[in-house]
Amino acid sequence: MNFCERLYELHKILSTHRLPVSRQALQERLQCSPATLSRLIRHLRDRYGAPIEHDREGNGYRYRRDGNQPIDLPGLWFTPAELRALLVLHQLLTQSHPRLLDTLLAPLRMRLERLIRHPYLGGQELSRRVRILSQGHREPDAAIFEHTAAALLDRKRLEIRYHARGEPRITERCLSPQRLVFYRDNWYLDAWCHTREALRTFALERMQAARLTEESALDVPEPELDRHYASSYGIFAGPPRHTAVLRFTPERARWVAEELWFPGQDGEFLEDGSYRLRLPYADARELILDILRYGPDVVVESPLELRRAVAERLRNAWYHYRDEACG
Incomplete structure (x- = not known):
């Protein structure tokens, strides 16, 4: 383990033990020397304000607790590997679909940016050295995406104008949204089509217009959705034949x-x-x-x-x- 990993592990040990943990036990768990353990304890106290105290009677270290509240330390919620995973999420938000739900996602993006600037991740170096390349991406209209997401979450029906690939004309559909799917760099909506009276999949970038209605959406049971959408290869769903x-x-x-x-x-x-x-x-x-x-x-x-x-x-x-x- 490196210093950061040991720091995180020490925080986890002290957070989950109410009784004092001896120095010997901490050294064994952290695989470190007495000097390194002392540096870890000082670092948690001085940098993060961790309420570590030495219990003479218990001959060990513990977190001083006020009531039963858990100990939370800013910047130590994630391991380095977990923070790197957040970097991937951050790049997906900023590179793949920068305009979709921008207002709603802005607070999350700001939080992620603060996290990936953590000194244990090399400051801004990691974000400069990692790229996520998008291929074959077709961007849907941001307003249509938001209407679709709102209908999905509010369980309302959605009226759309749709121009399917390979079809000569635009059709009008009334949908009960079931799931949003991000597949091969593009967004799709799995929905019950009241016009066709069947489950269908719609590419969001092929929607010409979308209007949220006040009528409640029809809920298709999860097992039925899985049988239809997850039992066959690819985006073209249906029971395998x-x-x-x-x-x-x-x-x-x-x-x-x-x-x-x-x-x-x-x-x-x-x-x-x-x-x-x-x-x-x-x-x-x-x-x-x-x-x-x-x-x-x-x-x-x-x-x-x-x-x-x-x-x-x-x-x-x-x-x-x-x-x-x-x-």
Whole structure:
């Protein structure tokens, strides 16, 4: 343990013990010398005002308590690892979606900024050295995002104008929001669509307008939501109707085996070093695109309709490059 970790551990020990803890016990728990323990105690007292007292009768150290109130020390609520995790949250707030819910999130952002300037994290050095890169992000309208979030939390229905990808016209929908989903750098709304009388998923950036109504939202039970949205691969939900069987070459096997494609995936290494992956799916569109990322390093073994769909995509790609490929 480094000095900061020992400091945090000492605070935790004294916070959770009502009886005095001996120096010997503290040295063993903190894996430190008597001199280091003395420095830790002085640091907690002088820097953070910790109410540490030595109990002569108990021959040990404890926190002086006023009543039954717990001891809280500013700056020592988190371990260094936990503070680094907060840095990730801070960068998500400032880089990925700087305008969404800015007024509501501003106090949280300010608190995070104070935390990551903690001297044990190197001041501002950590925030300058860590980046979170966003890819394929499509920003929704901030007002629409806020209306959607308000409808979700207040359990009200939402009326929207929606232009789905690949559809020629804009439709009007009445929704009972169920869940906001941040998936692959983009926001989606899982909702009961009263227009279609079914569960649907809506990309927030495809919403043209949104209006919060006073009518109460329909609540779909959690188990039903999980069966619909969490039992199949990708953002296109629904109960799984097929199982994709994919075989990756030995050159890509180790890489793919370490990826999480889907929580219910089933994978195995084969004798020739290749890797076979099984995935349940309801809609093949997203799965086809992910398969194509691996080009010649993956083969769809089944089902036949998925194999044919991937082959058709590859033939179309070949059509665009056939002149160069043939020399």
